[in-house]
Amino acid sequence: MINMIETLISGITYSSLLSLMALGITLLYRTTKVPNFAHASFVVFGIYTSYTLALLGYNPYLGTLLGFIVSGIIALILFYALLEPLRRRKSSIFILMMATLTYDILMFGIINIYADYLQTTFKIPARNVYLAPQDFTLIGLKGVTIVSTSLLIVLLMLLYILLNRTIIGAALRAVMENPSLAQANGINVSLMLALSWFLAGGLAGVAGALLPMYMMTDPSTGMLLIAPMFCASILGGLEQIYGAPLGGFILGLATTVLVSWLSGVIGYWIMTYSLMVPYITLIITLIFIPRGVVSIILKR
Amino acid sequence: MFDVIILFITDLLAFFGIYLMLNTALNIERGYAGIPNFGLLFSYAGGAYITGHLTAKIAILLTGAKVEADPITQPVSALMVLNPILASNPLISIALLIIILLIGASFGALLGLIQLGPAIRLREDYLAITLLALGEVMNYIAIAYKPFINGSLGVQVPDVFSWIGSRYRFYLATGIILLIAFILYIYAEFLGRTPLGRAMKAIRENEIAAVSLGKSLTRYRAIAMIIGSAFTGVAGSLWTLYSGAITPTLQRFDWTFLPWLMIFLGGIGNNLGVALGTFIFVLINRLIIFNKHLLAGVLPFDIVWFDYISLGLIMGLILIYRPQGILPEKPYIPKNIRRKIVVSRSQE
Numbered sequence: 001m002i003n004m005i006e007t008l009i010s011g012i013t014y015s016s017l018l019s020l021m022a023l024g025i026t027l028l029y030r031t032t033k034v035p036n037f038a039h040a041s042f043v044v045f046g047i048y049t050s051y052t053l054a055l056l057g058y059n060p061y062l063g064t065l066l067g068f069i070v071s072g073i074i075a076l077i078l079f080y081a082l083l084e085p086l087r088r089r090k091s092s093i094f095i096l097m098m099a100t101l102t103y104d105i106l107m108f109g110i111i112n113i114y115a116d117y118l119q120t121t122f123k124i125p126a127r128n129v130y131l132a133p134q135d136f137t138l139i140g141l142k143g144v145t146i147v148s149t150s151l152l153i154v155l156l157m158l159l160y161i162l163l164n165r166t167i168i169g170a171a172l173r174a175v176m177e178n179p180s181l182a183q184a185n186g187i188n189v190s191l192m193l194a195l196s197w198f199l200a201g202g203l204a205g206v207a208g209a210l211l212p213m214y215m216m217t218d219p220s221t222g223m224l225l226i227a228p229m230f231c232a233s234i235l236g237g238l239e240q241i242y243g244a245p246l247g248g249f250i251l252g253l254a255t256t257v258l259v260s261w262l263s264g265v266i267g268y269w270i271m272t273y274s275l276m277v278p279y280i281t282l283i284i285t286l287i288f289i290p291r292g293v294v295s296i297i298l299k300r
Numbered sequence: 301m302f303d304v305i306i307l308f309i310t311d312l313l314a315f316f317g318i319y320l321m322l323n324t325a326l327n328i329e330r331g332y333a334g335i336p337n338f339g340l341l342f343s344y345a346g347g348a349y350i351t352g353h354l355t356a357k358i359a360i361l362l363t364g365a366k367v368e369a370d371p372i373t374q375p376v377s378a379l380m381v382l383n384p385i386l387a388s389n390p391l392i393s394i395a396l397l398i399i400i401l402l403i404g405a406s407f408g409a410l411l412g413l414i415q416l417g418p419a420i421r422l423r424e425d426y427l428a429i430t431l432l433a434l435g436e437v438m439n440y441i442a443i444a445y446k447p448f449i450n451g452s453l454g455v456q457v458p459d460v461f462s463w464i465g466s467r468y469r470f471y472l473a474t475g476i477i478l479l480i481a482f483i484l485y486i487y488a489e490f491l492g493r494t495p496l497g498r499a500m501k502a503i504r505e506n507e508i509a510a511v512s513l514g515k516s517l518t519r520y521r522a523i524a525m526i527i528g529s530a531f532t533g534v535a536g537s538l539w540t541l542y543s544g545a546i547t548p549t550l551q552r553f554d555w556t557f558l559p560w561l562m563i564f565l566g567g568i569g570n571n572l573g574v575a576l577g578t579f580i581f582v583l584i585n586r587l588i589i590f591n592k593h594l595l596a597g598v599l600p601f602d603i604v605w606f607d608y609i610s611l612g613l614i615m616g617l618i619l620i621y622r623p624q625g626i627l628p629e630k631p632y633i634p635k636n637i638r639r640k641i642v643v644s645r646s647q648e
Contacts, residue, residue, distance in 0.1 A: 035425050085620050093425055094336060098564065099619050101557060106612025109605040116601030223552070227433050234429070272444040279433040279440070286430045287418055 007260045009145055013214055015252025016148040019245035020155070020207035021225065022232035024200030026244040029233070030176045031196040032087075034096040038078055039229055040222030041107035042071040042201045046208020047217045048111060051129045055122065060131050060213065061147060067209030068202035075201025078103045079194050087193075104222075111219045127219070131212040144213035151206060156245065159199075163241070172196060228255070231282035237292020246293055251278060308590055310474050314542060316582045317477035318535050322559045323566075323574045324481075324488040325531035331569035331629070332497055333524030334504030335419055339431030340556040343411040343529040345438040345548075347404040347536025352449040352546035355400055355457040356382060362392050362399075372447060375456040382458045390463040397460045397476070401537055408533015411438075412525045419525055420518050435556060442548035454547030457540055473542045480538065484531050489571045491527070493632055500524050501569075561615050567625025576626060584610065 021043060028036045049070045050063025082099040118126035136143040163169035174182040175192040183189045211217050228251060236247025259274040289296065322340060329337045356371030356378055363385045369377035386393045418430040442448055449455045461473045491497040500520050502510040511517060540546045558581070566577020588607045595603050618625070633641070 035429055082616055082619070089620075091619075091623065094428075095619060095623055097425060097428065098560070099616070102561070102612050102615040102619065105553070105557065105561075105608050106616070109608030109612065112605040112608070113601040116605065120600045227436060230429050231433070234426075273440070276437055276440045276444075279437050282433045283418065283430055286422060286426055290422070290426060 004261075007257055009141070010214075011253045011256035012249075013142070013145045013148050014256055015249040016152040017207045017210055017214065018225075018228060018232050018252045019152055019248030020148075020203050021229045022236065022244040022248045023156075023159075023241070024203040025229055025233040026236065026238055026241050027196055027200045027203075029238045030241060031172070031193055032083065032096070034083070034093055034100060035230065036100045036200070037097065037226065038075075038100040038104040038107065039200075039204050040226045041104050041111065042075055042204035042222075043208035043211065043225060044111050044217075044219055044222040045071045045074050045107070046205035047129055047211050047221065048114060049205065050131065050209040051126075051212060052118075054131055054134060055118070055124070060134060060209070061143070063209035064147070064151065064206045067205035069205075071205025071208065072198040072202035074107065075197040075204075076194060078201075079197040083197075084190060084193075108219065108223070115219055129212045129217045130215075132214070135213050142213075144210055148207075148210050148214075151210075152245065155203065155206070156242070159241070168192075168195070227282065228278040231278040231285070234290075235281060235285045235292060237294030239291060240294045240298070243292050243294035250293065251281060254281065308586070310470050311590075312582060312586045314470075314474040314477055315586060316579055317474065317481040318539055318542075319559065319562060319578050319582055320481040320575060321484050321531055321535035321538075322555070323563050323578050324485050324571060325528040325535070326559050326563055327568065327571060327574045328488055328491065328500075328531070329524050329528040331563065331574070332492060332504065333500040333521055335521060335525060335528075336424055336428040337415070337431055337525075337528065338428045338556060338560075339415055339433075339435035340532060340559055341435035341550060341552050342415060342431070342438050343408040343532040344536040344539075344555050345435075345442070345550045346411045347408045347533030348540045348546050348550060349438070349442050349449050349536075349548065350407045350533075351400055351404055351537040351540040352455045352457055354403060355396070355460075355541070356455075358399055358403075359386065359396055359458045362396055363389070372450050372455055375450075379456055379458055383462065386458055386460060387462040393460045393463045396458075397541070400460070400541065401480070401534055404533040404537025405530040406533070408536065409526045409530040411533070412529025413522075415529070416522055416525050419521055432552070432556070435552060439548050439550065449546060449548060452548060454545060454549075456545040459544060460541055477538050477542060480534065484534070485571060485575065488531075492571065493634070496520075496523065498632070498634075558611075561611060564615065564623075564625060565618055567627040567629060569629030570625070570627050573625050573627030573629070580626075581611075 021039065024042070025036055025039055028034065046063070046067035049067040050060040053063045053066065054060040078100065082103055083096060086096055086099055115126040118124060132142075132144070138146060161169075163173060171182065171187045172192050172195065174185070174187055175189050175196075179189050182192075208222075211221065232247040232251045233244050234247070235251055236243030236245070255274060255277045259271065259277065263271045285292070322344065326337060326340060329335045353372065356375065359365075359382050360367050360371065360378075363382065365381050365385055367378050367381050369381075371378040371382075386396070415431060415434060418427055418434075422430060443452050445451075459469070461469045461476070464472045492501075499510070499515050500523075502513070503515060503517060503520055507517060562577045562581045563574050564577070565581060566575065567573025585607060588603060588610075592603050
């Protein structure tokens with residue numbers, strides 16, 4: 001029973017982190033209409049921001065703030081260097097998708113060089129980033145659980161206020177609904193898209209900064225997580241921003257709590273197949289409910 | 301020095317051959333039929349793993365050798381019996397090679413059929429994500445299901461090239477890879493000129509117009525996917541036979557993303573462009589890896605990562621300045637139609 005509660009808490013932590021990442025993917029899909037493969041890199045830059053802070057002797061939780069800025073800037077570079085020139089040339093969505101993939105590969109090289117540099121200069125294992133031993137505990141809960149869930153709630157509220165209560169949010173929503181009409185009304189579409197990339201990159205950076213507290217990470221963690229991120233975002237529904245946390249929690253709890261419960265009922269061998277859950281879920285969702293769980297809820 | 305150069309060229313050509321097969325397959329799927337197959341790994345890994353699973357078993361059947369060890373879990377003792385028999389029997393070796401390649405092709409085609417489900421229904425971007433996810437599943441199955449290729453330990457396969465003598469083994473393997481790659485290339489070029497290939501291109505250009513002319517979307521996409529996946533399966537099979545062992549660690553980056561970058565570099569839809577793009581790409585990649593030791597002590601990082609950065613930069617520049625590739629696709633007009641065009645122009 002205690003084991004089950006522990007799994008549940010761990011599942012909630014994972015779901016919160018996954019939701020933060022998926023939120024960015026959904027936001028970008030709504031604004032730029034492109035599935036962003038470079039999200040993997042945004043997350044990894046977050047991981048190494050908090051790791052660097054921890055190495056320098058600061059509290060790794062400061063990494064959430066710095067990670068937001070670092071990954072936001074990484075996303076902005078992608079937008080201004082690749083996507084904006086391509087968008088101006090009226091390239092197809094497919095080309096934009098390839099561009100995000102290209103940028104991801106470039107950034108994968110850069111972050112690996114950084115990890116190698118840390119490793120040779122400071123003689124530390126920079127390829128196995130795990131900060132959980134430095135974590136604090138409060139009333140029996142791990143710090144990462146408290147921080148990730150509360151950050152998710154706070155950031156969701158801030159995002160809601162930004163989108164629904166400010167003039168910038170109204171402009172951003174206008175760009176999501178109809179970019180050309182928004183442009184005709186004098187909204188700077190390019191600036192609004194850049195804002196959405198900064199926000200999405202920042203959210204991924206926050207999640208990345210918290211990840212080493214939860215699990216063992218390395219430069220390829222982003223590539224491993226890209227499928228769960230897409231899955232959470234599509235499962236929730238790409239048409240609604242708030243579908244992302246919904247999908248994140250369904251998928252996050254399914255991969256942790258459901259699988260661990262099944263392994264007790266059916267047998268331990270099922271655990272070896274647990275890594276396939278996000279992929280299978282993604283495929284089934286896309287074939288049967290391509291508009292996500294939100295579409296079912298909104299229909300009623 | 302001379303030996304080193306020969307070694308480098310053999311290695312380069314083997315990689316070029318494998319990637320050429322993959323890229324022609326991708327060119328049929330994406331260049332002709334417009335299917336964004338981001339799940340190349342699915343049928344490639346499928347072909348590679350089924351070869352790892354079956355080669356020793358078929359070799360036992362063909363040679364009639366008495367092997368008590370299980371070829372999957374105890375490959376070393378099984379190969380101690382099988383390899384000498386294969387080395388002294390060129391005919392059996394070649395028969396084994398052909399059977400394995402046929403199995404690789406049919407298993408690849410079967411996996412292509414599985415990918416078809418989503419390929420027919422979904423929009424381009426959703427489809428790319430689905431196929432990407434599907435590609436990853438193959439590795440997890442191979443890791444989780446031990447009897448397939450012995451889990452994450454992987455499996456060694458009997459050597460079907462060793463009958464020529466261990467000195468020339470890699471040359472023979474490379475030659476066969478190049479030969480098969482060339483055959484598939486010619487086939488793809490031929491396919492592009494047939495009515496079948498042109499119907500695929502018509503669907504890629506404008507689905508609605510093609511359907512209104514009675515071309516079935518499902519049928520042509522299915523054919524493209526099956527042909528492409530069969531090619532990919534053969535490439536996977538040859539990769540396992542060439543390297544002599546396989547572990548479930550085939551990476552999405554190497555076997556899906558790189559082929560995509562190569563066909564973008566060369567020119568999607570144009571087979572010659574694809575071959576050129578493949579060659580340039582493999583040459584840069586192999587040169588960096590081959591000369592890795594020169595810079596090993598100088599830089600504080602592994603030079604392999606520089607490969608990723610250069611690939612990313614080249615690709616970014618291509619996407620912005622030359623999205624059609626080095627050699628853009630030229631429309632192919634069959635002779636009889638070309639004549640009609642000339643006649644109608646002269647009448648005007």
